Amino acid sequence: METKSKSMYDMSSSGTEIFTHGGVGYVPPSATKDDVQTCGTLSIVSYSFGKCIEWKPNDVSIETDGSEQEWAMVNTSKSPSASSSQGDANPQRWLSVRIPISEIKSYRVSNKKTKLLLVHKDRLTHTAFYFQFENADCFTKSLRSVVRTRRSRHDKHTYNIVQERVDPQMPHSFSDFNLLTDRKETVWKFVSDMRSKPYETTLSTFSKFSEYLLYKNPDERPSEEVARLFEGRPQQPQNPALDGSKSDGLSEYLIVERLKPRVLCPRGQPLSVTQWANAMDAEGRISDVKELKKIIFEGGVQDSIRYEVWKFLLGYFPWDSSTHERQELRQVKTEEYFRMKLQWKSMTPEQEARFSDFRDRKTLIEKDVNRTDRTLPFFEGDDNPNLGLLYDVLMTYVMYDFDLGYVQGMSDLLSPILSVMSNEVDAFWCFVGFMKRVFRNFDMDQSGMKKQLSQLHTLLSAVHPDLSHFLDEHDSGNMFFCFRWLLVWFKREFTHQEIMVLWEVMWTELPCSNFHLLVSVAILEREKDVLIENNYGFTEILKHVNDLSYKMNLHDVLATATAIFKQLESSPNLTVATRRVLGLSGGSSHNSSSSEDDSLSDGLACEMAALEKDCDQGDTTGVTPEK
Amino acid sequence: MSGKSAHKNCLLKVIILGDGGVGKSCLMNRFVNNHFDDHSFHTIGVEFLNKEMKIKNEMYTLQIWDTAGQERFKSLRTPFYRGSDICMLTYAVDDKSSFQSLGMWKNEFVYYSDIKDGSAFPFVVVANKVDISEEKRQVSEVEARNWCKENGDLPYIETSAKDAINVDVAFNMAVDIWSQLEAEMDKQGMSNDTIRIDPNRNGKREACCGL
Numbered sequence: 102m103e104t105k106s107k108s109m110y111d112m113s114s115s116g117t118e119i120f121t122h123g124g125v126g127y128v129p130p131s132a133t134k135d136d137v138q139t140c141g142t143l144s145i146v147s148y149s150f151g152k153c154i155e156w157k158p159n160d161v162s163i164e165t166d167g168s169e170q171e172w173a174m175v176n177t178s179k180s181p182s183a184s185s186s187q188g189d190a191n192p193q194r195w196l197s198v199r200i201p202i203s204e205i206k207s208y209r210v211s212n213k214k215t216k217l218l219l220v221h222k223d224r225l226t227h228t229a230f231y232f233q234f235e236n237a238d239c240f241t242k243s244l245r246s247v248v249r250t251r252r253s254r255h256d257k258h259t260y261n262i263v264q265e266r267v268d269p270q271m272p273h274s275f276s277d278f279n280l281l282t283d284r285k286e287t288v289w290k291f292v293s294d295m296r297s298k299p300y301e302t303t304l305s306t307f308s309k310f311s312e313y314l315l316y317k318n319p320d321e322r323p324s325e326e327v328a329r330l331f332e333g334r335p336q337q338p339q340n341p342a343l344d345g346s347k348s349d350g351l352s353e354y355l356i357v358e359r360l361k362p363r364v365l366c367p368r369g370q371p372l373s374v375t376q377w378a379n380a381m382d383a384e385g386r387i388s389d390v391k392e393l394k395k396i397i398f399e400g401g402v403q404d405s406i407r408y409e410v411w412k413f414l415l416g417y418f419p420w421d422s423s424t425h426e427r428q429e430l431r432q433v434k435t436e437e438y439f440r441m442k443l444q445w446k447s448m449t450p451e452q453e454a455r456f457s458d459f460r461d462r463k464t465l466i467e468k469d470v471n472r473t474d475r476t477l478p479f480f481e482g483d484d485n486p487n488l489g490l491l492y493d494v495l496m497t498y499v500m501y502d503f504d505l506g507y508v509q510g511m512s513d514l515l516s517p518i519l520s521v522m523s524n525e526v527d528a529f530w531c532f533v534g535f536m537k538r539v540f541r542n543f544d545m546d547q548s549g550m551k552k553q554l555s556q557l558h559t560l561l562s563a564v565h566p567d568l569s570h571f572l573d574e575h576d577s578g579n580m581f582f583c584f585r586w587l588l589v590w591f592k593r594e595f596t597h598q599e600i601m602v603l604w605e606v607m608w609t610e611l612p613c614s615n616f617h618l619l620v621s622v623a624i625l626e627r628e629k630d631v632l633i634e635n636n637y638g639f640t641e642i643l644k645h646v647n648d649l650s651y652k653m654n655l656h657d658v659l660a661t662a663t664a665i666f667k668q669l670e671s672s673p674n675l676t677v678a679t680r681r682v683l684g685l686s687g688g689s690s691h692n693s694s695s696s697e698d699d700s701l702s703d704g705l706a707c708e709m710a711a712l713e714k715d716c717d718q719g720d721t722t723g724v725t726p727e728k
Numbered sequence: 729m730s731g732k733s734a735h736k737n738c739l740l741k742v743i744i745l746g747d748g749g750v751g752k753s754c755l756m757n758r759f760v761n762n763h764f765d766d767h768s769f770h771t772i773g774v775e776f777l778n779k780e781m782k783i784k785n786e787m788y789t790l791q792i793w794d795t796a797g798q799e800r801f802k803s804l805r806t807p808f809y810r811g812s813d814i815c816m817l818t819y820a821v822d823d824k825s826s827f828q829s830l831g832m833w834k835n836e837f838v839y840y841s842d843i844k845d846g847s848a849f850p851f852v853v854v855a856n857k858v859d860i861s862e863e864k865r866q867v868s869e870v871e872a873r874n875w876c877k878e879n880g881d882l883p884y885i886e887t888s889a890k891d892a893i894n895v896d897v898a899f900n901m902a903v904d905i906w907s908q909l910e911a912e913m914d915k916q917g918m919s920n921d922t923i924r925i926d927p928n929r930n931g932k933r934e935a936c937c938g939l
């Protein structure tokens with residue numbers, strides 16, 4: 102969930118909710134002793150300036166639109182006595198509370214786990230929340246996945262917050278950012294008309310700002326950071342009985358806390374006609390392929406030049422070929438195509454009768470051509486000649502690669518290409534290029550799909566260990582519910598227009614050849630709360646994911662997927678398996694030190710290895726039934 | 729509250745099997761949404777829809793599972809067979825080879841569903857697309873009924889998802905057979921004084937029928 106605003110120098114800056122827990126009561130400091138708790142939701146929200154714990158009363162969140170919502174900022178470092186009651190003239194209208202995690206010293210869970218007490222850094226300010234329906238563990242568990250905690254030596258119910266990872270580079274408090282004109286002022290007006298504000302502006306401001314956070318003060322970390330990481334580790338496994346919440350997936354939560362903060366980048370403009378023309382030299386060769394791909398990755402391609410650009414992206418035309426060479430190539434390829442086409446066209450009924458493998462492929466194609474994108478104008482209507490083209494290209498592909506033949510899903514992959522090319526020869530060779538990348542999706546034993554599903558699990562474990570843990574515990578660790586996404590590259594999940602963009606983005610193979618898995622993680626991330634909060638089981642997860650079809654915003658998904666890649670790429674302590682999936686080398690100093698850490702740390706390494714092993718073996722994923 | 733939990737326990741898992749293109753998805757959509765789409769996509773992976781149904785004054789939720797028919801996806805489809813209460817073996821009357829595959833589908837289901845006794849399981853043979861013209865028909869009713877007889881006296885029904893012929897009847901028939909078999913199993917269980925083999929299904933019945 103994202104809220105957007107123009108500037109981040111007011112408190113209405115955009116944040117991403119990481120966790121939300123409903124049914125949490127809060128007693129305002131201004132309240133008299135007998136005052137009852139106000140019920141609301143407690144969340145962890147990630148801002149470019151750091152993560153905050155926020156509490157919002159229920160009724161305010163309902164009636165926000167247009168009206169003002171007020172945020173109480175409990176900022177202890179500069180104004181220790183500040184509390185959310187200040188500046189609120191109207192005691193009836195309850196304030197929201199926002200506490201930067203960097204301002205929290207420790208937390209304590211008490212009253213049979215119904216009370217969560219946050220102790221601020223000044224040690225004077227305390228904020229208490231009351232969990233009305235479930236115990237506080239669910240929240241502290243979430244909290245522990247974003248910060249490192251250590252159990253207090255003096256009180257087994259108290260956990261000290263060891264800083265958020267970004268903290269060494271982070272300004273000490275909000276005031277250092279000069280976010281506030283008046284430092285004593287701790288209440289911001291929060292105008293929630295964000296939706297109307299321009300998205301692009303927000304995103305670019307946002308990203309510049311986070312880049313500053315990220316790159317301002319690089320690299321003083323690894324060894325010391327890692328040392329700290331393991332320092333506190335033995336405590337938890339040794340005293341599991343002390344903590345009712347157990348050490349829920351220790352290895353996993355260690356992974357996430359190693360991640361750098363997320364930097365969301367704005368999507369770019371599609372490659373324009375002029376840019377395309379300028380990319381070619383006098384002979385028509387494209388030299389700066391890298392730059393061109395970057396533009397396409399960031400913004401796709403303008404409709405009118407797609408039919409040309411795709412031929413390069415799909416390897417039909419070499420980037421360094423001249424216009425003349427391409428003309429010649431096209432001639433050769435046209436002849437080659439029609440030769441293959443003639444092979445099946447000239448097959449007599451008698452031959453066919455004795456050629457069951459061919460017949461099988463042919464009937465499958467016949468059935469599927471009728472069921473492919475028939476709502477697209479290009480394939481609409483009963484006697485649409487384009488259906489014939491679809492059929493011919495698929496049949497010719499059978500002759501091109503008879504062993505692979507035709508497998509369901511291929512018609513989905515061909516349809517957008519054909520509709521862009523509207524020419525069977527070009528469509529065929531582009532399709533051949535596409536199939537070269539995805540033929541493993543159609544393996545006889547499905548091993549290619551199983552591998553990708555397990556790689557997706559690996560990535561998800563790195564980014565959202567709580568979600569992958571949840572899926573594991575709900576018979577969904579095999580990620581089967583993402584099968585359709587991966588098989589046909591989200592063809593059934595997005596509109597035709599969106600698919601063209603998504604595919605050309607993925608064809609650039611930027612930033613890695615497994616970008617489609619990051620896209621999957623980006624989508625799942627948005628569904629995480631729904632899946633976990635509803636405690637969905639295997640069937641509900643499957644249904645929920647199937648039903649996401651056509652309900653997602655491609656640009657958001659792409660921006661998130663890109664950000665996830667950057668986040669992972671810049672995080673020094675990824676597991677070997679994760680690095681492998683992302684195509685990141687293990688050679689840099691960060692990475693090599695971290696891989697040693699993997700092997701050094703006994704229990705943790707074992708747990709991780711088990712996790713990775715589990716994921717690397719498609720056959721143990723449960724997709725294949727044991728006999 | 730009790731009503732809600734009872735309804736949950738009366739979930740019947742129905743799985744529709746058959747070659748690609750015989751009309752499995754169309755049958756499901758006709759039954760659940762009373763809708764037919766001539767040009768709907770072929771199925772990728774697995775999908776399911778729920779439908780509430782009243783049988784002998786008991787509310788049931790039929791959870792209808794629809795899979796991809798192509799051989800290639802067998803390993804991704806078969807894990808879903810487990811736990812099925814009903815299996816609809818489907819073919820299209822204008823597609824002889826889909827009829828010839830029925831045996832394969834039945835075997836595959838029995839093998840992977842973990843059912844104890846294939847002969848005492850509620851299968852229904854569904855002959856779809858009976859709306860097509862007579863000259864296009866490749867499988868006659870006689871031929872199909874013979875096959876059913878030879879393969880454990882399976883019940884047979886002709887349907888058209890397109891023209892909404894017998895689709896509800898087919899599903900009702902399947903549930904009827906299921907409940908008959910359940911009743912028989914119960915009787916047997918009592919007279920033989922044996923422990924029930926399938927606690928799951930037993931649980932379902934008890935919860936929903938108040939036994």
Ligand SMILES: Nc1nc2c(ncn2[C@@H]2O[C@H](COP(=O)(O)OP(=O)(O)OP(=O)(O)O)[C@@H](O)[C@H]2O)c(=O)[nH]1
Nearest residue numbers: 748749750751752753754766770771797888889890
């Ligand atoms: N004439 C006629 N056509 C039908 C009927 N039911 C389905 N069809 C057509 O048969 C084709 C295949 O139907 P689907 O429901 O997609 O087949 P399926 O069995 O789900 O196929 P897969 O998903 O590939 O396994 C569709 O194009 C439908 O239009 C019917 O009752 N009569």
Ligand SMILES: [Mg+2]
Nearest residue numbers: 752753770771
């Ligand atoms: Mg189907």
